[in-house]
Amino acid sequence: MILYSNIIGEGKPFIILHGFLGMSDNWKTLGRQFSQQGFQVHLVDQRNHGRSFWDENFNYEILAEDLKNYCKAHNLNDIVLLGHSMGGKTAMMFSALYPNLVSKLLVADISPRFYPVHHQTILEGLSALNFDVIKSRGEADKVLSEFVSDFGTRQFLLKNLYWVEKGKLGLRINLDVLKAEVAEIGEALPSYLRFEKDVLFLKGDRSEYIGVEDEQLILNQFPNAKIVTIANSGHWLHAENPKDFFTAVIKFVG
Template sequence: MQILYSKIIGEGSPLLILHGFLGMSDNWKTLGGQYAEKGFQVHLIDQRNHGKSFWSTEFDYDILAEDLKNYMQHHDLVKAGIIGHSMGGKTAMQFACTHPDLVNKLIVADIAPKYYPPHHDYILDALNALDFSTIASRSDAELQLSQHLTAQGIRQFLLKNLFWKEKNQLAFRFNLEVLSERMEEIGENIGATETFNGPCLFLRGEQSEYVVIADYPEIKKHFPNAEIQTIDRAGHWLHAENPKQFFDKSIQFLNT
């Protein structure tokens, strides 16, 4: 059994943080440190096919939730709070519904329990177009990416995944081949039919269309006690675009 890679910081009540699609645990390093300062043992987790975790051709939310269960057993965690963003939010929802006894509080960041049509194709096309045989530096990679992706913020987010695979060979930490093949699964709704009746907070970005009012009934169906709040002046990457308000709302929820 393979166990997800993580960075663990702080001492106290366990808090597991799950990144989104093409992300990694490092994306949450700053916020993770803030939670640790407030008395949490923070687990910054790389999901399978991301970051420093193992690669696998198997990839759906049932499997991602099972990875989380195995992780908690491996680290002797009886119960934990969970924060999940986007794809990580779906993993967290699936896990909370199927293993409610392992979750004390759930925070879902800018994602709903519903199907999302594939919409990252242009990013995957840009990544698959990179020719690493001609890339000798991060600036080379950014130059090639810029020919396909005009948004500098997205390029910088993706380039955080670059590492030196060998002395003169750069590569991405995520498993681009499998993630490209499994785009449909990433957009799928959670498979759980059960409900999670524990405390739950959904945070949506004011400028994001990922969670809309029409989604609220479905959220309440799976999570009857869910609160739904909005992060001002933020899109889908709400924790990066308004980290102060994200932290303030989340820590208040975790501490009550």
Template sequence: MKLHSIILGEGTPLLILHGFLGMSDNWKTLGNKIAKEKSFQVHLVDQRNHGKSPHSDEHSYELMAKDVKAYCEEHALKDVVLMGHSMGGKTAMLAAANYPELIKKLIVVDIAPKYYKPHHQQILKGLTALEEADLASRQEADELLSEFISEKPVRLFLLKNLKRKVEGTYCLKVNLETLKEHIEEIGKGLSQKKSFEGPTLFIKGGNSNYIKEKDKEEIKKQFSLTEFKEIEGAGHWVHAEKMEEFYKLVVEFI
């Protein structure tokens, strides 16, 4: 599968993988900053069934890790710094474990390799309502989505998935049907047999409970050269909520 990406700058390749229902655009501000201020070629990648990348009937971490390998081969990338947030973090962990010859350093943002119960049901209901509606404007979409999701920042994040059709109405970029069918895959844990021995940084939001203190010991069993950093006052979208602090941690590590 040929993934869509935005490529910024020149230098050491840094691949960034977005989270569930996200896309490469979510990382553009940070990607531009790293590309301009540091010697990195930043690849903002849309994972399968997201953004402008192809849709598929299948969705799993094994497939997404293979997609990363194929992307690196397509662009002749080596000694890659691989960073992923949430779902993208799990893809990044598995890609680093499966293809360590490609990956120089790994950054995992606010996710652990453990299993997570499905917890996106309300969001998926809201997006299903959007897909089934005949939307004439983004304002109309926001009003409909607000019946399912009260938090404005979450709605703004999700509404980035809207695209205008030729006839003027809106549809979703994301492959909602496949993602709903494979929702159990999103929370799936990494096999404890999978490991990566290269330098690894786990960044968590201080207000997020995705990585708990007790998870750190298990993480170190699979990622032996791990360091942990926490950004106070940030939730799960730590890179968006505290961009300056996040940027500093990332550039210090890479």
């Protein structure tokens, strides 16, 4: 089974991996901008997300293998690879396991370390969406607001809504599996894995995902890494400050 993707432009292959509960559509605007710089941009949906296939198996080694199969199916090598959050962990794992396929790696607001589970309330809110009763996006937002107070986070989550059939909404994510395997999202990259090529870690200045204590850990596994801070942004740095994010990425890959 091959991952779904939206491919934009022509040129050097540039793969972008979304985060947990996200999808390739989250990166469409930046993807177009990167394509205008001479890249063929592949906006990929990881398994159990977006329009890609559902499967009960879910961990970073499997997600990396999915990406290897995707590259083989599309005859891609020497790729630029960018991943955000969960996608960043997949990108790190993939680059360490298949370094011959990657020319440059970019990791957005995630470290190789372990992160404790912290999505429980969001998953409870998504589980509370009863589509036998809910018939509109507004009704879904009202139910979700009882669990998730932040409007921007709810809008991000509600991008997963789609019409299964006329009058019947559903979620594109495989919620049951993601709930069951949520602990896998925070798993650390095995400490023996290394990637020796150029890496750019981007962190939001208001985010706590990459702290000072992470810097040595990053360099231990990615000795040619640089860490750049994106101002006026949190964990969703690419959405909160897309201009500076774009500039930092192009400076690195150009």
